[in-house]
Amino acid sequence: MEILVCVKRVPTVGGAITLTADGRSVDTRMSGFTISPHEECAVEEAVRLVERFGGSVTVVTLGPVAAEEQLRACLALGASAAILLELVPGVEAGPVATAAALFSVAQFSVAQQSVAADGGFDLVLLGNEASDTGDYQVGIRLAHLLGRPVATGIKSLSVADSGESVVASRTYRGALETFSLPLPCVVTVKEGINLPRYPSLPGRLRAKRAAITRVPVSPEPEGLRMTSLRVPDAPRQQATVLGHGVAAVPALVTALSELGVIS
Amino acid sequence: MTVFCLVETDDGAIIDASLRALTLARGLAADGLAAANGSNGGPVLAAVVFGDPPTADLAAYGIPDVYAVSGIDGYAPQAWARALGGLLSPEPAPEMAGHAVVVAAGTDRGNEVLAHLGAITRLPMAANCTAAVDNGGALEITRQRWAGLLLEEAVFEEALFEAPVALLTVATDVVSPVPADELTAVAVHAVEPVLAEGDLAVRAVETSAGTGGASLATARVVIGGGRGVGSADGFAPLEELAALLGGVVGVSRVVTSEGWRPHTQQVGQTGTKITPDLYLACGISGAIQHIAGCSGAKNIIAINTDPDAPMMTRADYAVVGNLHEVIPALVAALRERAAP
Numbered sequence: 297m298e299i300l301v302c303v304k305r306v307p308t309v310g311g312a313i314t315l316t317a318d319g320r321s322v323d324t325r326m327s328g329f330t331i332s333p334h335e336e337c338a339v340e341e342a343v344r345l346v347e348r349f350g351g352s353v354t355v356v357t358l359g360p361v362a363a364e365e366q367l368r369a370c371l372a373l374g375a376s377a378a379i380l381l382e383l384v385p386g387v388e389a390g391p392v393a394t395a396a397a398l399f400s401v402a403q404f405s406v407a408q409q410s411v412a413a414d415g416g417f418d419l420v421l422l423g424n425e426a427s428d429t430g431d432y433q434v435g436i437r438l439a440h441l442l443g444r445p446v447a448t449g450i451k452s453l454s455v456a457d458s459g460e461s462v463v464a465s466r467t468y469r470g471a472l473e474t475f476s477l478p479l480p481c482v483v484t485v486k487e488g489i490n491l492p493r494y495p496s497l498p499g500r501l502r503a504k505r506a507a508i509t510r511v512p513v514s515p516e517p518e519g520l521r522m523t524s525l526r527v528p529d530a531p532r533q534q535a536t537v538l539g540h541g542v543a544a545v546p547a548l549v550t551a552l553s554e555l556g557v558i559s
Numbered sequence: 560m561t562v563f564c565l566v567e568t569d570d571g572a573i574i575d576a577s578l579r580a581l582t583l584a585r586g587l588a589a590d591g592l593a594a595a596n597g598s599n600g601g602p603v604l605a606a607v608v609f610g611d612p613p614t615a616d617l618a619a620y621g622i623p624d625v626y627a628v629s630g631i632d633g634y635a636p637q638a639w640a641r642a643l644g645g646l647l648s649p650e651p652a653p654e655m656a657g658h659a660v661v662v663a664a665g666t667d668r669g670n671e672v673l674a675h676l677g678a679i680t681r682l683p684m685a686a687n688c689t690a691a692v693d694n695g696g697a698l699e700i701t702r703q704r705w706a707g708l709l710l711e712e713a714v715f716e717e718a719l720f721e722a723p724v725a726l727l728t729v730a731t732d733v734v735s736p737v738p739a740d741e742l743t744a745v746a747v748h749a750v751e752p753v754l755a756e757g758d759l760a761v762r763a764v765e766t767s768a769g770t771g772g773a774s775l776a777t778a779r780v781v782i783g784g785g786r787g788v789g790s791a792d793g794f795a796p797l798e799e800l801a802a803l804l805g806g807v808v809g810v811s812r813v814v815t816s817e818g819w820r821p822h823t824q825q826v827g828q829t830g831t832k833i834t835p836d837l838y839l840a841c842g843i844s845g846a847i848q849h850i851a852g853c854s855g856a857k858n859i860i861a862i863n864t865d866p867d868a869p870m871m872t873r874a875d876y877a878v879v880g881n882l883h884e885v886i887p888a889l890v891a892a893l894r895e896r897a898a899p
Contacts, residue, residue: 309847313709322709333829392683425686427828429711430704432665432686432728433674440678445761448636448674449667451822467823468667469569470774473634473763487829488815488822517716519683524712525704535861535871541880542888548860549892551876555858557780557804557837558893 297351297459299342300417302398302438303335303370305363306428312527319524321388322428331366333487334423340492341453341485342421343374349459351418352376356401358394360385364508371503372495378506381513390518391429395437397513402442418459420482424449435484446482447475451489455479560591560693563646564622565639565663565672566606566613573616575777575834576664578736580729581606581620583691584662585739590693605748607643609634614745621739628750634668635762640675642752647680647724658724660691660698665728673726684726685713689733698725706828706851707732731776732834732855775824775831780806780839783826783853784814785870787842787863787882791819796886797841803893809833809853811843827852841882845870862886 307327314323331339342353355370357363358381367378381397383389389397404416420442422435439446447464454463464483465474477483495503538547552558564584566577573581588604605624606617612627628642647659661676663669665687677684687703689710698715707730715725775781782801784794794808801808809826810819826833828848838856843849845861845868853859861874862882871877878885 309705309708312847313705390683392681395678428705430686430706431684432670433677433684436671436674437678440675445757447761448671466667468763469574469776472766474766475761475763477761488825491816491818519716520685520700520713521716522711522713523699526710526712528707528710535874535877537866537877537879538860539878539880541878542884544878544880545885545888545892548876548878548885548889549896551860552804552837555837558896 297345297349297418297455298416299345299351299353300402300420301335301338301342301353301355301370301375302420302422302434303331303339303355303357303366304423304426304428305329305357305359305366306332306426315525315527319526320522321386321525329362329365331369332423332425332427334425334427334485336492337487337489338421338423338485339370339373339375340490342419343493344490345419345455346374349455354379354401354417356381356398358389358397358513359383361510367508368503368506369495371506372499373493374499377509379509379511382510383513383515387515388429388522389513389515390520391431391433392437392518393515395434395441397515398434398438399441400511402438418480419462420444420480422482422484424484424486435482439482442480442482444481445477446484447477448484450475450483450485453483453485453489560588560603561659562588562591562604563626563643563659563661564604564606565643565661565669566608566617566625567664567666567668568608568610568613571611571613573613573620574664574666575736576666576669576729576731578616578620579731579734580662580664580669581617581622582737583688583729583734584660585621587660587662587691587693607646609639609642612745612747614747617745618742619738621741621743622745623743624746624748626748626750628752630751631754631759633762633765635759636668636671637675637679637761638752638754638758639672640679641754641758642750643672643676644679645752646750660693660725660727662691663728665730669728673728677726680724682724682726683715684728685715686728687730688727689730691727700727702727703730703733706832706848707854708828708847708851732832775807775809775826775833778807778809778833779836780804781809781826781833781835781837781853781856782806783809783811783838783840783843784820784882785811785841785843785849786813788814788819789842789883793883794820796883796890799890800839800886800893803890803897804837806835806837809838811849812846840870840874841886843870844868845873
């Protein structure tokens, strides 16, 4: 089974998000970088499937050269090939351009080492949404470009022993929604689908030496144009302290009553 | 301009997230009407629903037209998108004038259907908007990045927007659902969609998730537990309190990473965004990814041993103390209060 996993380099956000002086991007001078928890789970899911069915995991990202750090982290977890769709630093690709760039890779056949008419990968996995821009659409746009079925927000994925179909499910408003899809297909996953492993030492060493394929990309401008970013105002005042320890319980009961939670 | 709003229903009533979307859509339609000096000759605001139209709710929200799509059994995202797309062509709505905006709730389904519509039509889509203004032809929106920790101001490029359609979903935790000032008579238009091959290939089969129907996303009371709970067993008093208050338990990311509770209960950027009347956060320090998931709560009470924890300063009310002492005492007090 040949699996493509799409990931994105994003800043590690700790205390608060701060912006650059021009207000057009997140200030990352003091932050590390990572991929989102959804994508860590996508990589783990892919590695587990290849352990079961054979084949290989290819990981791809669209980003600056520095995103090789995230590709190597994925290689350390068990991906065997990595592709960097390289953006000039500072250039952001929107969701339409991102799907188009990923499409160019998703058509590639690992076995034939060329572009295959029916696409080379049995399964393309993405995170449900990127943790920074949160566009909620790249996986679906990619699936339409490929002409393949897609399921999104998936928290349980089960591939038939034949390797020909998958059953994917998620919870929605307290009910379980289950989708059946033929392979090849596209699936976007969410954190919770599995518990990702830690990289092994041999994995890290292999990742350090691995060659990464680099392809320059110039994204087209999007129909939705960002004009500025801002951090929302802190909405609340200082909390009213109801008390300390069990002595606060009567005040807590009064507060619950005033809020209408108890009658 | 016509504003279409995809409406999701549950047991015949419009879900909270869709009521928020309808509120934003109604404001946008009023903008458009004002820009066109009060008449553009066509419907300006219409709901789209799959299945039976919830006319009472639509009347209360001032939605004069509803397109009721039949013939699609259950939830099939691409088929829903195709049906929505069919409304945008002149055939079913010949009186439609000018451009259109399609609005949906920023739910798993709403974002998914509009992304399909964007892919089918090659139109841009803005996910999880908190505001939208029709500024005389240019559609300006504010949308959430980082699950709402950052806001993006953006504009649908005029060259694109003049001609066809803008797609946007509405954040589930910011715009408040507000009924219209007065009831509106609702005209129902039956629609039989024209689907393309493969549109029904992916469809949901719904079964109970075994949660007894209680859903974190829609609960009115959420009792939150974090690292301070300390163990899987430590959640028993929180469960007891949740049952007393008619709520459900939600947890922080560390709790699911430790395997104390299932991931379905995780509140936050990569879990569920909640919008309860009360979030009672126990032993949760308040990482910003968690705050992103609970900032839609109307009221927050935090219980923590550390008075300077971000969750404590972010809350409306705070109790400085050990949750393992405070929660059992609160449960006892509530039981005593309820006793005759």
